[in-house]
Amino acid sequence: MARMTPEINAGSMADIAFLLLIFFLVTTTMDVDTGITRMLPPPIDPAAPEPPPVRERNVFVVLVDRNDRLLVEGQPGRIEDLRRQTKEFLENPANDPTMPEKVTRDIEHLGEVEVSRGVISLQNDRGTSYEMYIAVQNELTAAINELRDELSRERFGRRFRDLTDEDLVNAIRQAVPMAISEAEPKDIEGGR
Amino acid sequence: MARFRKEEGKKTPKINTASLPDIIFMLLFFFMVTTTMRETTLFVRTSLPQATEIQPLERRSLVSFIYIGPPIQSQVYGTEPRIQLSDSFASVADIPSYISAEREAISEAERPLMTISLKVDRDTRMGIVTDVKQELRNVNALRVNYSTLRGDVTGN
Structure with a gap:
């Protein structure tokens, strides 16, 4: 105890820490990026043969025009009804001959299930607002997600998004495919 | 003498600030962990639209951003909407080189x-x-995420 080390003045430590804190507050963002994930169709190979035409009863046509108006299966539609209409189309509960066919497929973990062959065809104008486009995409996704939820609850007793087993998730995905197809953009230059 | 003692008693005690750096460091670490650069x-x-059926974007290192807006x-x-790629304005023709650079x-x-x-x-x-x-289709970058906020579509 002959010599004591002199005490280091730590009074400015707080200031240094504050400086660092403020630097991080300024340069970073807090928001988690969220959004609707979609797979775009692969580019068309001009040499490839024309795909077989899809039967008319299997296609659910959704058109959005430059004034953000909806045309659902040839009828003027409202965004509020789109989800219900899409679900009805994909489910086809009454086996209506004008609604999509179903094929019975044997899927692992689910057994034999009826899979709808319905395809949603979404077409928009160049003048459609992005907001409306997202609203339509959202409603179509919501319809499919609800169908997946229903099937998942019925078979596994849990919501689709709460499924943790990758195999079960894939089984549901196969039973209710995300069948949204976006039409090739047409150059209609400003709509009709 | 009595007067001096009285004044000494009134002095506010010094607050110990030794733990202040620790508190600030704790805040600093919190922000470093929860935020991204x-x-x-x-x-x-x-200003993003709102949607309900959204998924969080994971693995930021695999995500490339394309900004479009006024x-x-x-x-x-x-005021005409423009495309922004990384740190500059760009045109549609710049997208292939941007994507291939990001892919590299x-x-x-x-x-x-x-x-x-x-x-x-x-x-x-x-x-x-x-x-x-x-x-994006032409350059085979097919996984896209339409960035939206959480909220009702009718609130758009």
Whole structure:
């Protein structure tokens, strides 16, 4: 105890820490990026043969025009009804001959299930607002997600998004495919 | 003497600030962990639309961003929506080189998982977005994420 080390003045430590804190507050963002994930169709190979035409009863046509108006299966539609209409189309509960066919497929973990062959065809104008486009995409996704939820609850007793087993998730995905197809953009230059 | 003692008794005790750096450091670590670095300075305004069926974007290293919206400095650049790639304005023709550069940065095994996040202003017309999507298809960057906020679509 002959010599004591002199005490280091730590009074400015707080200031240094504050400086660092403020630097991080300024340069970073807090928001988690969220959004609707979609797979775009692969580019068309001009040499490839024309795909077989899809039967008319299997296609659910959704058109959005430059004034953000909806045309659902040839009828003027409202965004509020789109989800219900899409679900009805994909489910086809009454086996209506004008609604999509179903094929019975044997899927692992689910057994034999009826899979709808319905395809949603979404077409928009160049003048459609992005907001409306997202609203339509959202409603179509919501319809499919609800169908997946229903099937998942019925078979596994849990919501689709709460499924943790990758195999079960894939089984549901196969039973209710995300069948949204976006039409090739047409150059209609400003709509009709 | 009595008077002096009285004054001494009134003095406010000194607050011990030795733990102040620790508290600030704790805050600092909290922010370092919960936030992510800003990578680009935005030149375009992107007020995102709202949607309910959203998924979080994971693995930020696999995500590339394309911003579309009206320029913030509208006196200089006008109000017509523009595309921003990394730190500059760009045109649709610049997208292939941007995508291939971004793809190079990802390890080969993970390239199929590469996601393009489209941050598009809600008032943009679909024309420019369609052009971008067509260009992405041409370069085989097929996983896209339409960036949205959580909220009711009718609240748009």
